[in-house]
Each structure stands twice: as structure tokens, then as C-alpha cells.
Amino acid sequence: MTTPGMVSRLDLTLDPDPRRVIVRPFVPGESVEVVRQRVAALFERVVRLDDDETRHLLQQTLQRFGSRHHDLEATFRHHYDLVRQRIAGDGALSPTARLLVGAYFSQEYAVEAAALCNPSIVLHPDQSDLSQGQLRTAISLRQIGEGHLSSIGFATAVLSPGARIEVADRGGPLLAGRRGSAKHRRDLFAAGLEEDGWHDEITAEVLSALPDRFDDEDFERALGAVPVDRRATAAAHTSLERLREAIAASYAVSFPADVPLAQRVLWPLTAVESHGMEDARFVRFVGDDGEPAYHATYTTYDGRHISVRMLSTTDLQHFEVTPVRGPAARNKGMALFPRTVRGHHLALCRSDGETIGLTTLDVQNRWQQPVPLHIPQHGWELTQVGNCGSPLETDAGWLVLTHGVGPMRRYAIGALLLDLDEPERVIGQLPGVLLAPDEEDSEGYVPNVVYSCGGLLHDGTLWLPYGASDTRVGFATVALDTILNAMRV
Numbered sequence: 331m332t333t334p335g336m337v338s339r340l341d342l343t344l345d346p347d348p349r350r351v352i353v354r355p356f357v358p359g360e361s362v363e364v365v366r367q368r369v370a371a372l373f374e375r376v377v378r379l380d381d382d383e384t385r386h387l388l389q390q391t392l393q394r395f396g397s398r399h400h401d402l403e404a405t406f407r408h409h410y411d412l413v414r415q416r417i418a419g420d421g422a423l424s425p426t427a428r429l430l431v432g433a434y435f436s437q438e439y440a441v442e443a444a445a446l447c448n449p450s451i452v453l454h455p456d457q458s459d460l461s462q463g464q465l466r467t468a469i470s471l472r473q474i475g476e477g478h479l480s481s482i483g484f485a486t487a488v489l490s491p492g493a494r495i496e497v498a499d500r501g502g503p504l505l506a507g508r509r510g511s512a513k514h515r516r517d518l519f520a521a522g523l524e525e526d527g528w529h530d531e532i533t534a535e536v537l538s539a540l541p542d543r544f545d546d547e548d549f550e551r552a553l554g555a556v557p558v559d560r561r562a563t564a565a566a567h568t569s570l571e572r573l574r575e576a577i578a579a580s581y582a583v584s585f586p587a588d589v590p591l592a593q594r595v596l597w598p599l600t601a602v603e604s605h606g607m608e609d610a611r612f613v614r615f616v617g618d619d620g621e622p623a624y625h626a627t628y629t630t631y632d633g634r635h636i637s638v639r640m641l642s643t644t645d646l647q648h649f650e651v652t653p654v655r656g657p658a659a660r661n662k663g664m665a666l667f668p669r670t671v672r673g674h675h676l677a678l679c680r681s682d683g684e685t686i687g688l689t690t691l692d693v694q695n696r697w698q699q700p701v702p703l704h705i706p707q708h709g710w711e712l713t714q715v716g717n718c719g720s721p722l723e724t725d726a727g728w729l730v731l732t733h734g735v736g737p738m739r740r741y742a743i744g745a746l747l748l749d750l751d752e753p754e755r756v757i758g759q760l761p762g763v764l765l766a767p768d769e770e771d772s773e774g775y776v777p778n779v780v781y782s783c784g785g786l787l788h789d790g791t792l793w794l795p796y797g798a799s800d801t802r803v804g805f806a807t808v809a810l811d812t813i814l815n816a817m818r819v
Contacts, residue, residue, distance in 0.1 A: 336816065337765050337794075337808045342495060344471070344485065344803040346446040351398060352506045352595055353405045355412055356437035369413060369435075376431050377423060388430045395438070400505045400589060406432030441481050441504065441595060442473040445775040447797030450612045450719050450784030452624065454486060454591075455645055463491040465788050468591060468646060469795060470610045470626065471803065472783075474775070480606035481506075482596035482628065484646070489788050493807045498592060506597040507583035511546040512650050514580050518695045521655050522576055525696070532556060532569035549577050575601075579639075583649045591646055598630075603639075605631040610641065611665045611783045613720035618670055627654060627664040627677070638664055656696030657681060658689035664697070665720045665784070667728075671753055678703075678721065678730065684714035686732060686746075688754050701754045704746055710736040710763055711744065718743055719784025721753070722792070726814050728753050731764070731785055731794070741779040742766040743796065747817050758817030765796065765806055774799025 358372060359365035379387070396402050410432035423431070454466040469485040486498040520537055523529055539552040553570060560566055578600055585594045598607055610628040617623065626641040638654040654664065658679040667676040675691035679700050687700025706712045711734020718731035728748040733741055743765040747758030767778050782796040787810060794806045 336812055337806045338493065339768075340493070340495060340805040340807065342497070342805050343798075344446055344449075344497065344500075346442040346444065346473075346802065347500070348440045348443040350442055350473075350483075350500070350504055351438040351440050352504050352597065353399055353402070353409075353436050354439045354506075355409050356435050357413075372434060373413070373431060376434055377427060379427075379430075381424070381426075384424075384427050384430050388426055388433065391430075391433050397503070398438075399503045400586075400593075403429055406430075406436060408432070409435045439475055441475050441483065441597075442471075443475050444478065445474040445801050446471055446483075446803055447474070447775075447800045448472040448609045448781055448783050449795040449797065449803050450610060450626070450782070451487075451786045451793060451795050452612045452614045452784070453786070455624075460488065461490075463789060465489045467786060467793075468612070469497075469803075470612045470783070472609055472797070473595070474800070478606070479598070480608045480631075481598065482607050482610050484591045484594055486591050489786075489793060491789060493791060495793075495805060498590075500592045502590065502593050504593050504595050505585060505589050506595045507585050507649065509599050510582040510584055512580045512582040512652070514544050514546075514549070514577065515652075515695070516540045516542050516544065518652065518655065519576065519580075521694050521696055522579070522653055523573075525655055526576070528569075528572050528576075530565075530569055532560070532566050533573060535560075536573060546577070580650075580652045583651065585647050587647060594646075596641070596649065600630075602632045602635075602637055603630045605633045607639075609662065609783050611663075611717075611719050612641075613666050613668050613784065615666065616669050618673075625666050627666060629662045636662060638662075654697065656689070656692070657699045658687065658697035663716045664689075665717045667721055667753075668723060672751065676753060678717040680714070680716040686715050686717060686730075688748075703748070703754070703756055704732065704759075706734065708734070708744075710734050710740070710742050710766070712736060713739070718782040721748065722785060722787050723750070724787070724810065724814065726817075727757055729787075729792075729810075729813070731782060733781055734763075738778060740767060741781050743780055743782060743794075745813060745817070747814070758814075758819055760813065760816055761818045764808070764813070765794065767799070771798045774801030776800035780804075 359368040406429045410428045413435045450470045451467050454468045467487050471483045473481050473483045488496050536552045608629040610626040612626040615625050624643045630637050638659045640654050642650045658681045660681050663680045665678040679687050679689050686704040689697045689700040713735035715734045718733050721728035721730050730746040732744045742763045745760040749755040749757050780796050785794040792808045798804050
């Protein structure tokens with residue numbers, strides 16, 4: 331049952347734009363041996379070119395593609411550095427030849443050529459130069475390109491009285507963030523190793539040599555401190571490699587300050603993300619000290635397994651990426667509360683794949699076994715239920731947008747209300763569906779779906795961006811009083 335007359339759909343959509351491209355490394359070949367042979371052969375063909383042709387080809391390439399990207403020469407230089415590790419005898423190459431080698435090992439990738447969907451919306455850190463009643467927001471987007479490979483993109487929008495929204499221009503060259511070293515936490519690193527069942531004398535020795543907070547250089551020093559004779563065995567080698575894999579799961583990504591938010595792309599950078607970063611649920615979290623930060627949980631996919639990671643940032647420019655651990659983090663769709671409750675960090679989850687639960691972060695930074703909040707019970711949600719983003723705080727309680735899956739895998743959006751002080755108590759439920767697919771939503775990359783990763787409250791209105799058929803992004807509004815008054819105890 332759809333709750334009639336409650337939601338207003340806005341006459342605005344964000345459609346996938348195949349012109350939005352980034353530069354990725356290109357390595358020809360399939361199997362490891364074929365790749366090695368073809369990389370070497372292509373490299374040799376490029377370096378045999380004479381200086382004039384080398385200069386001409388590079389100039390032509392930069393003229394053709396330079397305006398589509400930020401600092402294309404720096405990208406070519408980086409891609410040359412990646413491939414030179416596979417090649418011997420490159421010491422005599424000129425800077426021009428090295429850039430051209432980098433160009434041959436590069437390709438454009440249209441990050442949202444297939445689809446654009448599953449947004450979340452938060453308060454933008456910059457609220458300058460606005461009129462009374464306006465609010466600048468940051469919108470995260472799931473971008474899907476060739477091969478169903480997902481990345482995280484952004485848009486900026488200003489909300490105005492009268493349910494008006496203006497999305498800033500998303501044009502211009504895109505930039506995938508450059509990876510850097512993260513500040514790791516020893517307790518979280520140890521918890522991850524224990525959860526993965528990987529703990530022996532070598533790991534214990536390395537952990538004991540690490541400070542509470544450490545970077546990649548500290549980690550390499552701790553590995554190097556293991557005596558040579560202890561590292562010589564096959565078992566020790568396996569342990570050290572496993573430690574390196576575990577530490578690589580945490581990293582940092584940064585963007586230049588002069589690159590607008592809409593041009594920033596969070597691109598898969600680790601093995602666990604190799605097949606995509608999906609459905610980021612951003613929330614503006616205000617700590618007990620009053621300091622705000624942005625966090626987002628998202629799903630990683632490596633082609634076989636999913637896992638949960640968290641993005642943390644204060645400015646949407648420098649991001650720290652860390653694994654999410656514990657029994658509650660074993661499925662998609664975690665959503666963090668925007669503040670602590672009774673001194674605890676809380677999150678919504680769906681660890682069993684079909685039930686909305688409430689989980690608490692313990693002292694070891696593991697999300698505990700969840701308390702069930704809502705199980706599939708209505709016809710439109712009998713397959714599974716989950717959240718549509720972080721809870722929204724109101725005077726009446728925590729407003730939780732939900733999604734349910736019904737016949738023919740049709741996704742619709744509903745709502746729950748949780749007690750402010752005891753959020754394990756459900757105190758209200760929308761009797762029907764808040765937002766369901768209409769005729770237009772029945773066609774797309776994944777038909778019959780409306781889905782959101784987070785809404786926003788502003789000026790007495792719930793703003794709800796949503797993915798339509800995993801193809802485009804739409805926007806809807808509903809008066810907060812209207813949805814709260816419709817809640818059934």
C-alpha cells in the first residue's frame with residue numbers, strides 16, 4: 331500500500347554522463363605471462379621511435395586529451411613509473427619519451443557511462459555566500475561504468491525555501507584521488523587479524539613493536555625488526571605477506587583544494603575494491619566534543635566477496651579508508667548514527683541479509699551482534715528489508731528511511747521511528763510505502779527500483795534523493811510533520 335499524497339517528486343534528475351572520464355592505467359594482455367610479454371614488446375616499440383616522432387605523438391596526444399583531464403602529463407609520468415618496474419634498461423629515456431610511454435599505458439574510462447544511482451545527501455562544509463533559508467549540501471553518488479565497475483562521485487546542491495533545489499554544474503575534468511599513507515590504529519589492525527583467524531608469533535611480534543597510531547613507514551620498520559632467521563621460514567613469509575595485505579586495506583586519498591567537489595572521484599585502489607565501491611552512506615557526525623566530521627560506510631566487491639569499509643573526512647578533500655569489523659559488518663548496508671547515544675557509537679545494519687538491526691561499537695572497535703529492529707512483514711518487503719541511510723534526528727525520535735523488496739524484486743521505500751534515548755525501541759512505522767517505482771522507474775539498468783543511501787532534514791522538510799532503476803537520480807520531498815503524523819505505533 332502506498333501512502334497517498336505524501337511525497338512530491340521534483341522535476342529534476344541527474345542522468346549518467348558518458349563525458350565524465352578519468353584516466354586509468356592500461357595494461358594489454360590477459361594472463362600474467364601474456365601481459366609480461368606484451369608490456370615489454372609495446373615498451374620496445376615506443377622507445378625505438380625517433381625523437382621527432384616521439385615529440386609529435388606526445389604533443390598530439392596532449393592536444394587531443396589535455397583539456398579533458400587535470401594535469402595529464404603528471405598522470406602519464408605516474409603510469410610510466412608503474413610500468414617501468416616491469417622493464418629493464420630504461421635509464422637513457424628522455425623525459426618526452428617517458429611521458430609517451432606513460433600515454434601508451436593509459437586509457438580513458440567513463441565512470442558513469444552505464445548508470446548513476448543510490449545517492450546520499452549531507453550538509454556541505456562550506457555554507458558561505460547563501461541567502462536566508464538556503465542550505466548548501468554535498469551529494470554522494472554511485473557511478474557505474476563499463477564492466478559494472480562502481481566508484482564514488484559527488485555533486486553539490488543548494489536547497490531553498492519552497493522545496494527548490496539547484497544542483498551545481500558537474501562539468502569539467504575529473505580527478506581520481508591519489509593514494510597516500512593512512513594513520514593506522516593498532517587496536518583496529520589487531521582486531522582485523524583476529525577476526526580473520528590470523529594470529530601467530532610473527533604477527534604478535536610485529537604488533538608489539540607498533541605504537542597505538544602508526545603509518546606505513548612505522549609498519550615497515552616493525553616488519554624489518556623481525557630477526558632474519560625468524561623470517562626465513564615459509565610460514566613466516568606467509569605471515570609477513572598476510573600482514574602487508576591487511577595493512578593495505580587502510581589508506582588515505584587526497585585531492586587538490588582547487589578541484590571542485592563534483593570533479594573528485596573515489597576510485598577502487600585495493601584488491602578488495604577491485605570490482606567496485608558501492609552505495610556510500612554519508613553522515614555528518616558530531617562528536618561528544620562538538621567537532622563535526624563526515625563518515626561513510628560503503629560496500630567493497632572483489633569479484634567474489636563483499637566487505638564493508640568506512641570513509642572518514644573533515645573536509646571532503648582528504649579521506650581516510652579503514653575496514654569495518656565485527657559480526658554486524660558481514661553484509662551490505664551499514665548506516666552510522668549522526669552522534670553517540672548514551673555514550674555509544676551506533677549503526678543500523680542488515681547482517682543476516684534480510685532484517686534491519688541495531689549494532690553498537692565495542693571498546694575493541696568491533697560492531698557487536700545486532701539487536702533486531704524490523705523484519706520483513708508487509709507484502710512490499712517480504713523478500714528483505716534494510717535502511718536507506720543514517721537515522722535522521724527529530725524531536726519525535728530517530729526517523730529511519732527503509733527499503734523493502736517485494737514481488738518481481740521491486741524495491742520501495744518506507745519509514746520507521748525509533749526512540750531517541752532507546753533506539754532499540756521502534757515507536758512508529760509508516761503504514762504504507764513512502765516512495766515506490768512509477769512507470770518511468772520500471773525501465774533502466776536494474777528495473778523497478780527506487781533506493782536511497784541517505785536523506786536530509788531542512789526547514790521542516792525531508793529531502794530524499796533516490797536512485798531510479800539504478801540508472802538515474804531523482805529527488806523527492808515530504809513535510810516532516812506529515813510523515814511523523816502518519817506514523818503508526
